[in-house]
Amino acid sequence: MVLVIFGAGYSGKAIGQAFAARGQTVYGTTRSSRKAAALAALGIEPLIFDGETLSSEALAILARATHFVQSVAPGPEGDPLMRVSQGDPFLLMPQLRWASYLSTVGVYGDHDGGWVDEESACRPVSQRSVERVEAEQQWLAAAGKADIPLAVLRLSGIYGPGRNGFVNLANGTARRLVKPGQVFNRIRVEDIARASLFLAERGEGGIFNVTDHEPAPPQDVVTEAARLMGREPPPEQAFETAELSPMARSFYGENKRVSNAKICNLGFVFEFPDYRVSLAQLWAEKCCPAEAS
Template identity: 55%
Template sequence: MTARHLFILGLGYSASAFVRRVRGDYASIGGTVRSAEKARRLRAEGIDALVFDGVTPSPAIGEAVRRATHLVQSIAPDSSGDSALRLYRDAILAAPDLAWIGYLSTVGVYGDQGGGWADEASPPNAVSERARNRVEAEAAWTALGEEKAIPVGLFRLAGIYGPGRNTFVNLAEGTARRLVKPGQVFNRIHVDDIAAVLEAAADQRAGGIFNVTDNEPAPPQDVVAFAASLAGYPPLPDIPFENAQLSPMARSFYADNKRIANGALKSRLGVELKYPTYRDALSALWDSGSWRG
């Protein structure tokens, strides 16, 4: 069996969970981080971490990309486009053993569906600049895969949570609120389920679109109420959305109202979610004490 080498552009929260899951499956694992301190810490753990500021090309990163058999991009694009493609497109095309690319995107590309359902066959309906940038990046990575004749998986992630990033943390910090916007729902996904989907897709060299989301879109205030009940907090008051003081970024998330279907990860990858609903995930986080991270 040919040795496999994984390289990840952007070793953030989700990508790091993937690395923890597949540590024994690759001859080498490397990736980019933003700080020298984080790079040193990861190298001490056996991860070949390299610093990438999104602007300056690095010969070391280029060489790591050329060595990869599996490449994952998790750095969000900006108004200038996808930084990894801008700086390392030639290295990717020159990688002799590269067999698969995974691109971490967002369900935000579906835009507002008026509370209706969107699945992998639904066309993007991006309105915000962030979502339009994602659509453009998805198309650019797909085109690169076609040029190189390798599969590219597009993973459209719902709201991500897990250890250290969850409603229990917000409750403990006093930032949790029950914002109520009638009819509003969101999908979510536990970070461990993201890792499982990426593992299956990388192993199968699966291309195409996958909605990485739980089975139950739900009102955000219901999630807060459930977590508060588990943790023994008194019920939080309802705050009408129109009265809430929110940052422009936070308010923008409420502009899109949609339910996301996740059929492809089940039918094409054979993945059964460990946490199919927020209740399953929050209960596990609380019972294990892992919510703190």
């Protein structure tokens, strides 16, 4: 197996490590040459991709790829690999047997706190989620044309070592914002990696919600992290009075409970099924220092 990950960031690195631990050859792109050594230390061969041009080295490696993960978010100009490949990235990967596109549960938009699954209507609210829907459609169409199984992973709020409530409490950025009825799903980065490996080894295509079992109010997660740390949580604050960036505020404009039943019914088991199990493990394993940028 030769895996190429476009966008070896927080999730991409975790995916790469999971595949490398199985003895697979893994390549991952980064925009920064200074991050190349860090990728290599994780067992991921670094590739520089500036978002505009594929080098001859990158093209040669894509031609060898048997598995592929697209982890780069689209922007106003669309998906970067779709753009540089003129809309058909699978022509660059003649050996490909499976591909994955990392998306977001934001594509569902607001469902007034109701449950959604992979068959639910997508009615994105934010521009970035609109862009995600368009990118999903492009990748699914291209995969269908190439007859390649494509797994679209719709991810909820990502956290894990270096990115969690303990870090926020330690650096003073944690807040308990209360908006009545508001809930969010979350997902540990390691479970993203495990789900990717699970689907790749089975050659599964389709759309999958990769998210924990328990949508919960965000203030409850902060309270639990503070309890484990043995400190007082920050005071509750009404959402309406909080000063937030437009992006942060937009998250609270979407309220839904996301089901992960589809991937579970295939036999996948989440290692971190809810925030309490996850935070307890992070605290016990001292996975709390902030990740270096």
